[in-house]
Structure formats: C-alpha cells, structure tokens
Amino acid sequence: MEKQELKNKVEEPTSAYGSYTYADYLTWQMEEMVELIKGKVFKQAAAPRRIHQDVSGKIFNMLYNFLERQPCKIYAAPFDVRLPGKSKKHEDIDTVVQPDICVVCDPDKLDELGCIGAPDLVVEILSPGNNKKELQNKYEVYEESGVKEYWVIHPNECTLLIYTLVKEKYIASRLFTIGDIVKSNAVAGFELDLTEVFENLQH
Template sequence: MSLIDNREEMTYAEYLKWDEGKRCEVLDGQVISMTPARTPDHQRVLRELAVEFAMYLRGKECETFTSPIDVCLFDKKKTDINKIKNWVQPDLIVVCDENKIDNKRIIGPPDLAAEILSPSTAKNDRILKFNKYEEAGIKEYWIVDPYNQVIEVYLLEDGTYQRQGMFFRKDVIKVNILSDLEIDLKNVFLIEAEEEYEDKV
C-alpha cells in the first residue's frame, strides 16, 4: 500500500494526532494497512478464539487482547514516541509480562499473536508481519484461515519461525506458550466450511 499523503515515513507520535477511530499499521515507518471493516466470518472466528483464551486465562498471569490495540513491537515504555516506527494491531494477542501493558498500548512483543486472514490482508500476514513478528521475538504465531478453516502454528526456535503444523476443524490445538491449554477447533470454526468459496486467501 502506498503511504498516506505520500509521506516517506510515519512515526507513532504523528499517528497519535489522528482523529479517534482512524487506525493504521506501520512497519519501518511505512504504512502497510488501514483497518478495514471485518466480515462476519472473521468476527465469528475472532470472537470464539478470544473466548477460549479469555476463559482459560481468567485469574492467571497472562492476559489476552483483541484488535484494535496498538502493539509497539520493538519498544519499551521509556522509548520516545517520535522514534517508534513499528506498530501493528494483531487480531489477538497473549501477553504474559504485565510490564508490557501500558494504559494505551502494548509495549514490546506479546508472547503469542494470531492473525485472521482476509483477501486484503493475507500478504501482510504471511510475509510482512510474519518477518517482523519473528524479528521482534514473538514466541508463537498463528495464521488463521477462516475460509478453509485451518490454523498454521509457528514457533520461534533460535530466532527463526518453524511451522509446528496445520490444524483443521476436526483437530485440537495445544497452545505452546501455555502449559495445559488445548483448543478444540470445532469451537472456533462453528459452521462447517462450504466446499468452495468465491474468494480464498
């Protein structure tokens, strides 16, 4: 995506001056996406994933958050906002370090991030964000395909993502960063997929 107003770079300080409700994601100072309206399929999957994580984490050290929430991938609370040039809004995150939870944003990489694919975001989620999440040190990354009802799980090993597996509606996923959480994907993909879709990611 081309930059807004043809700017060469954007900082988080500039972004904070935008009107409330107007959002974007930026990597290396470059705008990679504006927040689009979500489809019903996207909303259903995100809702059910959030329920699974939230119920398990209630009363525990880690917390889960859903988009829209800014995640400043490489920064600390003392970082000058004029120097922040990487922030994203993953669909779902899990944060186990309370020091990363600021009043208005998440500062530093979460422990887990999940992105739900759409035709307009698939390239960002599979390439741009994949690489930045790996670089930032997010331990576990889920790429969720609501159209084909599959979740790809990547684990960070020696600084590089390794695919743990692909999990379908009939499967149960073990959440690697949490010791005993398993999610039955029939509770996430509530409606059986049609055999064909007009648009696939």
C-alpha cells in the same frame, strides 16, 4: 497538518511520504484502523467479514476463560502493540500493529497506551486483501521482535498454521484443521479444539 492531507497520505502509503513513527501515529485522527510496519502505513480496507468475527470471538472467549485466573492478559483489536527497535521512545518506534488477538504475560509490557514489546502469543485471522500483510510483513516483525508464537488462521479454509520461535527464527507447524486439537507452547496448558472453532461456520 490538515485532516484531508493526512487521509490522502494514509490512503497512498508510499516511500514518497517518508517513514513514519509512533509519534506521528499518535497525532493521526483516522476513522479507519491503520497499522505502522517498519515506518510504512497500512490501512484496513474494510471492516472484517462476519466469518472473521465469528472465529475471532470463539478463540478470544476460549483464551479468556482459560486465562481468567492467570497473570497473562488477553486483548483483541483495536489494541496497539508497539514493537520497539533501538529504544522505546515514541519517535524511535516505527512499528505499531493491532493483532486480532494477543496474549501478554509480562505486566511490565502493558501501559495505558497498550503493549510495548512482543506479546507471547499473537493470533491473526486472514481476510480478503490482508494476506500479504499478515503472511509477509507481520511475519517478519513478529519474528524479529520475539513474539514466541504466531497463529495464522484461514477461516474460509478452516485451517491454522502455527509459527513457533526457536533460536530467534520461526518454525512452522503442519497445517491444522477440523478434527485437530492444538496445544500452545506460549500459553502453557492451553488447547484449542478446531472443530469447536470452525463448526457451524457459514461461508
């Protein structure tokens, strides 16, 4: 397949092009980051905003320091997380996402390609243009695949919403903001001071 032909397909991901798998994904040579959700291609429109990166960096550092002497591992995008359905074969996997931050506590889920299976914790930081993907498309696949905890952060509004998996369904927390200290159920003992996360952010 010609590179320009593939580029056009990725720019216009519609059902007319059929459903893609991880086997297809591995053949793509794209400059921009793409994700595959239930066989459909989603391309990142632009590089994340600076405020997105500021918040991501703070949370990553806090989690990294907390986990430094623990078996759980933390990763930041770009990092492929494959969410298999009926099997772990490349040609059977139709969802490959790149969470802003994820924590994986089961070493059997890690291989040279990234993570195969649900991380314990996923953190997604909203950016202009990706809200629907994070709040609808990814919510569904994270819930279905068994991600124990899904954090959605709105950096412009300085808020955090936590979805916790209970009996295979997500239960939403209240909306947390500056002044709150939140505790993770998926990463036992970890607490996040949102004042530290959101202070000194310039919108």
